[in-house]
Amino acid sequence: MYFGADYYPEHWPRERWDVDAKLMKEAGFNLIRVAEFAWAKLEPSEGHWDFSWLDEALDVFYKQGIQVVMGTPTATPPKWLMDKHPEIYKRDENDLVLGFGSRRHYCYNSEIYREYSEKIVEKMAQHYANHPAVAAWQIDNEFTCGDGLYCYCESCRQKFIVWLKKKYGSLDALNKAWGTVFWSQTYTDWDQIIVPKRSQAGMFGNNGHNPALNLDYSRFQSDAIVDYCAIQSRILKRWTKVPITHNVVSELCDYYKLGEQIDIATYDNYPASPWKSFLGGSPSDPAFSIDVERGIKNKNVWIMEEQSGPCGWNVLGSTPRPGQIKKWSYQAMAHGAEAIVYFRWRACLFGTEEYWYGILDHDGIPRRRYEEIKAIGKDFPKLCAYNVNSKVCADMLMIRSFEQQWTHTFQEHNWNFNYRKYLQALYNGFWANNYNMDVSNEEVDFSGYKVVIAPAFNLMDERLKEKFEKYVAEGGNLVVTFRSGTKEMDNSMTERTLPGYFKEVAGIELEEFDSINDCTVPVEGAFGKGAASIWADIIKPVTAKPVATYAGEYYAGKPAITVNEFGKGRCYYVGCDLDAEGTAQLMDYIAKECGVKPALENVPDGVEVVRKESGDGKEFWFVMNFSGKEQTVEFPCEVKAIETDEVLGRSVKLPVYGSAAVAKV
Ligand code: GLA
Ligand code: ZN
Numbered sequence: 001m002y003f004g005a006d007y008y009p010e011h012w013p014r015e016r017w018d019v020d021a022k023l024m025k026e027a028g029f030n031l032i033r034v035a036e037f038a039w040a041k042l043e044p045s046e047g048h049w050d051f052s053w054l055d056e057a058l059d060v061f062y063k064q065g066i067q068v069v070m071g072t073p074t075a076t077p078p079k080w081l082m083d084k085h086p087e088i089y090k091r092d093e094n095d096l097v098l099g100f101g102s103r104r105h106y107c108y109n110s111e112i113y114r115e116y117s118e119k120i121v122e123k124m125a126q127h128y129a130n131h132p133a134v135a136a137w138q139i140d141n142e143f144t145c146g147d148g149l150y151c152y153c154e155s156c157r158q159k160f161i162v163w164l165k166k167k168y169g170s171l172d173a174l175n176k177a178w179g180t181v182f183w184s185q186t187y188t189d190w191d192q193i194i195v196p197k198r199s200q201a202g203m204f205g206n207n208g209h210n211p212a213l214n215l216d217y218s219r220f221q222s223d224a225i226v227d228y229c230a231i232q233s234r235i236l237k238r239w240t241k242v243p244i245t246h247n248v249v250s251e252l253c254d255y256y257k258l259g260e261q262i263d264i265a266t267y268d269n270y271p272a273s274p275w276k277s278f279l280g281g282s283p284s285d286p287a288f289s290i291d292v293e294r295g296i297k298n299k300n301v302w303i304m305e306e307q308s309g310p311c312g313w314n315v316l317g318s319t320p321r322p323g324q325i326k327k328w329s330y331q332a333m334a335h336g337a338e339a340i341v342y343f344r345w346r347a348c349l350f351g352t353e354e355y356w357y358g359i360l361d362h363d364g365i366p367r368r369r370y371e372e373i374k375a376i377g378k379d380f381p382k383l384c385a386y387n388v389n390s391k392v393c394a395d396m397l398m399i400r401s402f403e404q405q406w407t408h409t410f411q412e413h414n415w416n417f418n419y420r421k422y423l424q425a426l427y428n429g430f431w432a433n434n435y436n437m438d439v440s441n442e443e444v445d446f447s448g449y450k451v452v453i454a455p456a457f458n459l460m461d462e463r464l465k466e467k468f469e470k471y472v473a474e475g476g477n478l479v480v481t482f483r484s485g486t487k488e489m490d491n492s493m494t495e496r497t498l499p500g501y502f503k504e505v506a507g508i509e510l511e512e513f514d515s516i517n518d519c520t521v522p523v524e525g526a527f528g529k530g531a532a533s534i535w536a537d538i539i540k541p542v543t544a545k546p547v548a549t550y551a552g553e554y555y556a557g558k559p560a561i562t563v564n565e566f567g568k569g570r571c572y573y574v575g576c577d578l579d580a581e582g583t584a585q586l587m588d589y590i591a592k593e594c595g596v597k598p599a600l601e602n603v604p605d606g607v608e609v610v611r612k613e614s615g616d617g618k619e620f621w622f623v624m625n626f627s628g629k630e631q632t633v634e635f636p637c638e639v640k641a642i643e644t645d646e647v648l649g650r651s652v653k654l655p656v657y658g659s660a661a662v663a664k665v
Contacts (some may be wrong), residue, residue: 004031004337028377036071144250295440309357323657334622389615429587473567507543507554507564527589532580537575
């Protein structure tokens with residue numbers, strides 16, 4: 001049960017640490033994260049270690065009852081190391097060396113870097129493993145974040161060859177799986193293998209490479225990140241029993257595999273960063289993202305960086321409104337956060353992030369944001385009594401797969417299709433109606449869920465076909481969408497009639513499809529209506545029944561969405577995208593048809609409700625007002641405010657940016 005901030009003692013004079021520790025204590029803090037970028041301070045030159053400053057900082061804070069998450073500083077290899085071994089630098093797809101001056105400038109596959117990383121992690125572990133202030137360790141910081149690039153250096157190529165040998169055994173098998181007969185790409189010697197750098201055909205929006213090579217390269221690079229994490233994790237495990245974490249944000253890496261190397265997944269939550277347009281910007285984004293994080297290990301998570309001020313590098317997002325920091329923190333807790341650590345304690349006076357405001361401004365004087373966080377801190381222990389070990393009451397599972405994402409990344413199908421955004425749009429359709437859900441990968445046990453949603457689930461094989469079919473045959477409700485089942489696992493096209501491996505369970509065949517460009521196609525049916533603007537599958541029902549049809553284009557009157565009874569369950573096939581309104585109607589329709597109830601009925605628009613069950617079986621709710629006006633939320637029973645035990649009756653009033661945590665009386 002942790003509440004605190006990200007703190008950089010190395011950025012402030014020694015005298016200030018006491019002031020900060022005292023202010024933190026007054027705000028109810030019991031945790032800071034430290035050291036994750038401090039390599040050059042800990043090892044100023046090769047083999048010369050200096051832990052004295054960090055020892056002293058730990059003492060100062062521990063005296064005030066504040067523990068630390070100890071970060072391993074491998075996201076920022078120092079200049080002396082990079083000058084000595086420039087081959088560590090990452091190389092982008094144009095063979096450009098991404099040099100010194102920012103962070104994350106290393107290749108995960110560099111053996112030299114792995115050795116240096118081992119050395120510093122071992123030293124830190126040796127020094128701090130038994131320190132009572134250390135509550136957890138964080139490995140590195142946000143793998144691949146900020147670059148979004150794979151590395152294409154020679155170390156990567158060499159290791160890729162080893163990876164491929166292990167996977168395929170022989171070059172014949174590789175040539176066959178990759179279809180290298182196309183364009184004379186046949187490899188006759190392992191050393192001929194390439195990495196997919198920018199190619200002659202790289203002008204067509206993707207890199208012009210063989211899709212099978214691209215997908216294997218993504219898998220390989222993801223494995224490299226996981227291996228790199230595992231190296232650190234193994235060392236730490238030898239020294240300590242406290243939890244090991246990583247703030248997982250990189251979609252270039254398979255979260256679920258990375259999750260196996262850590263004890264607790266943590267997330268960095270910035271609902272109003274200037275990058276929100278890139279992230280989507282809807283209040284459902286953090287909800288979705290934290291649900292995704294919860295699905296990494298199918299257990300509750302920590303927020304390792306929670307927004308606490310206006311933030312940005314060169315441009316700033318808006319200043320959190322009164323109440324907003326609490327609302328974001330409550331939303332995070334609602335979706336599974338058991339610890340909230342704010343980024344950052346105080347705005348830094350220098351460096352790339354000097355515009356990134358935290359709880360305190362540059363002058364270090366506590367103001368409104370500090371007071372608001374202090375008020376959350378006062379209530380935090382009471383909230384935790386309910387929230388720690390609680391679970392979201394979810395009858396639905398959305399599958400979020402990284403391999404599926406990568407196949408769509410290289411071949412988007414349509415300029416406006418983006419796998420992550422599509423999942424977010426479907427999620428948003430449920431969220432708008434207050435249906436809570438779990439998000440995880442296809443390997444989880446489906447049997448406990450009334451509905452499983454498999455969006456754009458394109459790579460398929462017999463094993464998964466059986467798993468999906470068994471789930472439906474035994475009474476489950478499967479929702480499959482367009483661009484599912486068209487590919488084999490190696491990223492080649494299936495020979496089966498579409499939707500390929502889903503044909504039987506969906507009870508349909510696709511006659512044709514339309515990748516929609518420059519128009520919209522109306523869709524109408526039992527769910528309501530909407531318009532497709534990205535994709536339209538033209539469906540021929542075999543055993544399925546239409547749920548909706550197109551009302552435009554040459555395929556007007558043809559089914560767009562179908563439902564098929566299969567064994568004791570059913571499968572919905574959603575052959576088109578829909579606008580936000582239409583998506584919300586369709587998701588509501590499907591949930592209702594499948595007997596799923598929202599977290600609460602009759603919730604005003606723009607209010608989010610998450611229904612939870614505490615570790616000891618008590619029902620409780622988080623409610624967050626995103627509507628921009630005051631709202632009243634009605635409950636079917638008497639409720640009390642968890643923070644104060646005050647009985648509120650059957651309704652809860654929420655101010656404009658209000659939030660509440662209430663339990664059944
Ligand atoms: C990320 C990083 C932090 C910091 C913030 C703000 O989440 O983990 O170190 O850079 O972004 O940019
Ligand atoms: Zn590399």
